[in-house]
Amino acid sequence: MPKVLVTADSTCDLSPDLIQKYDIQLTPLWVTVGEKNYKDCVDIFPSDIFEYVAKTHKLPKTAAMSVGEYSDFFKSFKEQGFDIVHVNISSYFSSSYQNAALAAEEFNGVYVVDSYNLSTGSGHLVLEAAIKANEGEMTAAEIADYLNRIIPYVDASFVIDKLEYLHKGGRCSGVAALGANLLKLKPCIEVKAGKMEVGKKYRGKMRDVIKMYIDERLSQPNVRYKRDRIFITHTCITDGLVDYAREIVQSHDLFDEIIETKAGCTITSHCGPDTLGVLFIKE
Numbered sequence: 001m002p003k004v005l006v007t008a009d010s011t012c013d014l015s016p017d018l019i020q021k022y023d024i025q026l027t028p029l030w031v032t033v034g035e036k037n038y039k040d041c042v043d044i045f046p047s048d049i050f051e052y053v054a055k056t057h058k059l060p061k062t063a064a065m066s067v068g069e070y071s072d073f074f075k076s077f078k079e080q081g082f083d084i085v086h087v088n089i090s091s092y093f094s095s096s097y098q099n100a101a102l103a104a105e106e107f108n109g110v111y112v113v114d115s116y117n118l119s120t121g122s123g124h125l126v127l128e129a130a131i132k133a134n135e136g137e138m139t140a141a142e143i144a145d146y147l148n149r150i151i152p153y154v155d156a157s158f159v160i161d162k163l164e165y166l167h168k169g170g171r172c173s174g175v176a177a178l179g180a181n182l183l184k185l186k187p188c189i190e191v192k193a194g195k196m197e198v199g200k201k202y203r204g205k206m207r208d209v210i211k212m213y214i215d216e217r218l219s220q221p222n223v224r225y226k227r228d229r230i231f232i233t234h235t236c237i238t239d240g241l242v243d244y245a246r247e248i249v250q251s252h253d254l255f256d257e258i259i260e261t262k263a264g265c266t267i268t269s270h271c272g273p274d275t276l277g278v279l280f281i282k283e
Helices: 016-021 046-056 067-078 096-104 119-135 140-153 164-168 174-182 206-217 241-252 265-271
Strands: 004-009 025-027 030-033 036-039 061-063 083-088 110-114 157-160 185-192 195-203 230-235 258-262 275-281
Touching: 004 067, 004 119, 004 140, 025 067, 030 046, 046 265, 061 265, 067 083, 067 096, 083 096, 083 119, 083 140, 096 110, 110 140, 119 140, 119 230, 119 275, 157 206, 157 265, 185 206, 195 206, 206 241, 206 275, 230 241, 230 265, 241 258, 241 275
Parallel strands: 004 025, 004 083, 083 110, 230 258
Antiparallel strands: 030 036, 030 061, 157 185, 157 275, 185 195, 230 275
C-alpha cells in the first residue's frame, strides 16, 4: 500500500508545530497587494495586511493556485511514491478546489476533498487525515471518504469586533456597519454548507461577548462534542482575550486538547483584527 501524504491549502491555519509534526505539505494561495502578488504565509503575513489596509483603506485580493501549479505540486510527490489526500478551502470561497480537482485527474492516487469550510474548520479535516495517514491503516481513498463523511459535523464560527473589513469587502453595507459600531454589536460569522452567514449579533465589550459566544457554542442542545480537540483561532486579538477564551473553554470540560492558532491571510482579509473563533467537530 503506497504511503499517504496529506496536503492542504495554506488557508487551513494550522500551527507550524502541527504542520511539522505530521509532515503536512501546504499549497499557498496568492495574495495581491496593490500590483504585487505574494504567496500566502510564505512571503506575506497578516501583519502585512493590517499595515496595507491602514495605509490605503483597501483590502488585498486573494486568488487560487492555477491548475498547472497544482499539477506540478502533485507530480513532485507522486514521483516520490506517495498517494495524496489534498484538502481545499470551500469551493464557495475560492476556485482552489476546482483547480486542484482538475489537476488531480492527471494522476492515479490523488484525492481532492472540498472541505466546505475555511481556516481551522478545514484544518480539523487536514489534521484528521494526517492522523489517519500516520496510523498507516487506511488508503488515501479511504481517508478521503472518511473526511467527506465528517465534513457536515465540523462547527466553524468567529465573532468579530469591528465590521470595517466586512464593509470594505462588500459583505456589509456602510449603514449597517455604522449602526453596529454605534450599538457596539459584534456579529458571529458561521460557516454553513460551505458559505459564510451572519449568525447572532452580540452586544457589549469584546471580553463579555467572547464569554457569551463560547458558552453558547459549547452548550448547544442535543449536541455531542468530539473530545479530541478544539481550536481557538484568532487574528491578532489583544488584551489577554485568547487566554480568557481558553479558560472559558476549559470550564466546559468537553475537549482533551485546546489548540490555539493564528488565522492566516484569508480570514484576516475577510474579518480583520480582533476576530476570534472556536472550531470543533460534533459527533
